[in-house]
Amino acid sequence: MSEIELVPRRTIGGIIAVWVLAAMAGVSIGVLVPVEWRAAWLTVTLGGCLILAFAVQLWYGRSQGFTERVAASVLGALLVLGVLSMGFALAAVVTG
Numbered sequence: 001m002s003e004i005e006l007v008p009r010r011t012i013g014g015i016i017a018v019w020v021l022a023a024m025a026g027v028s029i030g031v032l033v034p035v036e037w038r039a040a041w042l043t044v045t046l047g048g049c050l051i052l053a054f055a056v057q058l059w060y061g062r063s064q065g066f067t068e069r070v071a072a073s074v075l076g077a078l079l080v081l082g083v084l085s086m087g088f089a090l091a092a093v094v095t096g
Contacts, residue, residue: 011065014056015073022049022077026084035092042081049077 025045033041053073057066 011057011060011062011069014060015053015069015076018049018053018056018073019076019080021052022046022080023084025049026081030084030088035088038088039085042085046074046077046081049081050074053077 022045025048026042029038029041029045053070056073057069060069
């Protein structure tokens with residue numbers, strides 16, 4: 001039997017945590033990975049962010065809005081990694 005939550009936990013923190021992890025992983029990929037392998041590693045990172053988003057939202061234990069929260073987490077991670085990859089591409093054009 002489930003109990004009614006009088007004051008539910010905020011879920012925006014879990015969404016933003018996935019975005020921050022995506023940014024940190026993307027920057028570390030840009031610094032540590034050779035240019036020809038960056039796209040592949042950014043794709044792997046996005047897959048990891050998807051798994052992390054599921055784990056974080058399951059940890060909250062709230063079924064209401066689960067799909068929307070996971071989608072927001074993954075879409076934000078996609079945008080973060082996309083902006084970072086554009087920055088890497090521009091840096092490669094300017095220096096190369």
